Structure formats: C-alpha cells, structure tokens
Amino acid sequence: MVGGGILGLAVAREILGRHPDADLTLLEAEDRLCAHQTSHSSGVIHAGVYYEPGSLKARLCTEGAVELTAYCRSKGIPFDRNGKLVVATEAGDLARLDRLEQRARANGVPGLARVGPEVITTIEPAARGIAALHSPHTAVVDFSWVGDALAADIERSGGSIHLATPVVDADPESDGLAIQTGRGSLRAERAVFCGGLQADRLARLTGGDTEPRIVPIRGSYLKIRPDRAALVRGNIYPVPDPELPFLGAHLTRGHDGSVLIGPTAMLVAARDGYELSTVRMDDLRDTALWPGTWRLIRRFPGATANEVLHSISPRLLVREARRLVPDLRPGDVEPGPAGIRAQALGRDGKLIDDFLIEKTGPALHVRNAPSPAATSSLALARLIADEIT
Numbered sequence: 001m002v003g004g005g006i007l008g009l010a011v012a013r014e015i016l017g018r019h020p021d022a023d024l025t026l027l028e029a030e031d032r033l034c035a036h037q038t039s040h041s042s043g044v045i046h047a048g049v050y051y052e053p054g055s056l057k058a059r060l061c062t063e064g065a066v067e068l069t070a071y072c073r074s075k076g077i078p079f080d081r082n083g084k085l086v087v088a089t090e091a092g093d094l095a096r097l098d099r100l101e102q103r104a105r106a107n108g109v110p111g112l113a114r115v116g117p118e119v120i121t122t123i124e125p126a127a128r129g130i131a132a133l134h135s136p137h138t139a140v141v142d143f144s145w146v147g148d149a150l151a152a153d154i155e156r157s158g159g160s161i162h163l164a165t166p167v168v169d170a171d172p173e174s175d176g177l178a179i180q181t182g183r184g185s186l187r188a189e190r191a192v193f194c195g196g197l198q199a200d201r202l203a204r205l206t207g208g209d210t211e212p213r214i215v216p217i218r219g220s221y222l223k224i225r226p227d228r229a230a231l232v233r234g235n236i237y238p239v240p241d242p243e244l245p246f247l248g249a250h251l252t253r254g255h256d257g258s259v260l261i262g263p264t265a266m267l268v269a270a271r272d273g274y275e276l277s278t279v280r281m282d283d284l285r286d287t288a289l290w291p292g293t294w295r296l297i298r299r300f301p302g303a304t305a306n307e308v309l310h311s312i313s314p315r316l317l318v319r320e321a322r323r324l325v326p327d328l329r330p331g332d333v334e335p336g337p338a339g340i341r342a343q344a345l346g347r348d349g350k351l352i353d354d355f356l357i358e359k360t361g362p363a364l365h366v367r368n369a370p371s372p373a374a375t376s377s378l379a380l381a382r383l384i385a386d387e388i389t
C-alpha cells in the first residue's frame, strides 16, 4: 500500500479483513498519517445529494456514509449528524434546485425533504431562502480520527505502517513490483497507490497513462468568531452551478462547534501550497505546461476570477456567504485553515468528475479521489480490494 490518507488506510484494512495472512506494508511519505487532504477537508459526511445517478460517487457516497457512521459509532469516534440545507436564495436558483432534488432522490438520499422559507428558519434560524433541500443525515466528523482508528485496525491485524517513507520509484517485474523508497527498497507481489496529490506521478512510475494530470486546487476557509458561531447550527450550502465542479462556498459547523466558511477553489503553484506564497517549480511547471490547465481557465474565466477574488478577499467571501446568512458581518470572521484538492484534469480542460481507478499489471492506482472520497472511503476500499485481490 502506498499513501496513508483515509483512502489508503481504508484499503489496507479491507485487504487485511479479507486476507488475514497477507503480508501488508503501508508506506507513507510524511512523518504522520492523513497529513494532506484527509486532515484539511470540511469534514462533512455527505449523504449523496449531488452526484450523477449511476456514477461511482453516487453509489459509493450513499453506501460509504452509512458504513462510515456505523464505523465511527463502533470505535467511539465523535460525529455530529447536524444536517444540511441547500438553499435557493432567488428565483433563478429554483430550476437547479429541482434538478438537484431529482438527483438526490435518484441516489436514495435518506430523509430528504423539500422545504419552504418557514421551515428553513426553523432548521437554521439565521438562514434566509425561498426554498431548500434538507438532508437530515448529513454529518460532520474529523476524518483524521477515522484515519487513526483505521491505522490501529491495520496494526492489530498484523499490517505494518512505515511513516517518513516516500516511494521514489516502482518498477513492474515479471512477478510483482520493485519499489524504491527514501529509506530502502522492497518487493511487492501487488501494490495499491492512494497518493492523493501525487497520484499522477506515482501512476507514471509503473507505466500508467500520462493523463489525466493532478492540478492542485487550494480551498481556503474563514472561521466565524466563537461568539458569533451560533449563527449556524449545521451545514448551509448554496445551490451549486452544475457547470462547475465544486459545491460553492458553504457554512459548516464542525464536530467541535467551530463554523467555517468556504472552501474557495483556486489553482496554486504547489501541491502543498497551504500558504499562498509557497511555490514549487516542478509543481508549477507541471500545471502550467499541461494544456488542460489553460483550457480549463478558458472554459470558466468568470468563475476562475471570482474564486481568486474570494481567496484573497475575506470581505468578498463574507458577501457571498451573506446571501445565505444575511446577519453575517465582515467583523464576524477570522482567518481559517486551507486545504489542497487533488483534482484530475484531462488534456481537454475537463475536470474528471467521478472517482477514477487505473490498473497496470500488479499495480492499482487511484487517479482521482476528490470529495466525497473521504465519506466514501470504506465503500471505495471494497471496490478497490475487489479489483486487486
């Protein structure tokens, strides 16, 4: 196994559950687990509202959410089923809300209800809208706590986890793979790569397709000051633009009671660009030389500019959030965290929407696992284990 984010850990646990005698080693580049996307997400256990019926995302999110909450219960990991409202604030949103409702119903989102303005304010007293979808089963959790519990399961089942062990090369051989790491080499009969932001580079090591490429898309958040956090009880989302791949800046009350606004979506110059000032020449070169990057920007010039503005101006992001919660003021927020999405992008400028898995001989690569892959991790792990074993 390569990659100690929630997905790599879930796959390792699933394989050991099926094959207790397997000699399983998990290699993680960082000196701690879940160091990247998994610990920098919104922490929402999505109920499956958004995804195209029939897609892997649709199936594995609804299944995964049920499995994940059951897993959290069994391990005593706190989560809060605080629900979600997707709020239409103007008449122009209604047709898109209708389409979203059809999708959510096709996906079997549990407890879904269409509600009007009065019910919106019963659920979220500070929110305003003309109609909304309410998903009462949406929950929040700290995905890295889930990662820690999965790691404990792996070690209890005899697997070994090596931190600070980056894979630097992997050569397919007649009977397996020769893997070079920063701390020595090993042989593996089979290997699953869940490398997140490095997924495309890892796939190329074993002869995988040269596309899609990963582009790092930074999502930054603002945090509502604790004395104003009562403005939001659960999760309040706008109606997303179906042309765009992200859900729009939303308000999320985390399991610890803190409320975040975001995330924004801005292409950055480093795959670990948690600080906007971080530039890595190899990452910048890979993104800038990829024709898909420029085609993407040309397809969405307005949205690209908007996201840059929201990323650098808290005032504008608050203005966006005030469409959902009008009482929110610029003085109510402080700087929040940021995460980097590993988003696969085709040469044609299209963002790969669904989860994408590629098998090359003894190696299986997860090439695209954006949101809701954390929610879906236990279900996606079953699918991957079916493929590799």
Ligand SMILES: Cc1cc2nc3c(=O)[nH]c(=O)nc-3n(C[C@H](O)[C@H](O)[C@H](O)COP(=O)(O)OP(=O)(O)OC[C@H]3O[C@@H](n4cnc5c(N)ncnc54)[C@H](O)[C@@H]3O)c2cc1C
Pocket (backbone or CB within 6 Å): 002, 003, 004, 005, 006, 007, 008, 009, 027, 028, 029, 030, 033, 034, 035, 036, 037, 038, 039, 040, 041, 042, 043, 044, 045, 046, 165, 166, 167, 168, 194, 195, 196, 197, 198, 202, 219, 263, 338, 339, 340, 341, 342, 369, 370, 371, 372, 373, 374, 375, 376
């Ligand atoms: C801002 C943001 C908000 C999000 N919100 C949500 C949400 O609310 N709900 C949801 O379900 N999902 C959400 N997601 C998506 C979710 O976080 C990811 O889909 C999920 O964490 C993917 O898990 P992963 O294990 O594939 O990737 P990661 O957590 O990124 O793990 C990949 C691991 O591979 C390791 N690695 C990379 N290269 C090597 C190498 N050469 N050798 C060894 N190890 C290597 C990395 O160090 C890393 O630990 C969000 C993501 C972001 C960025």
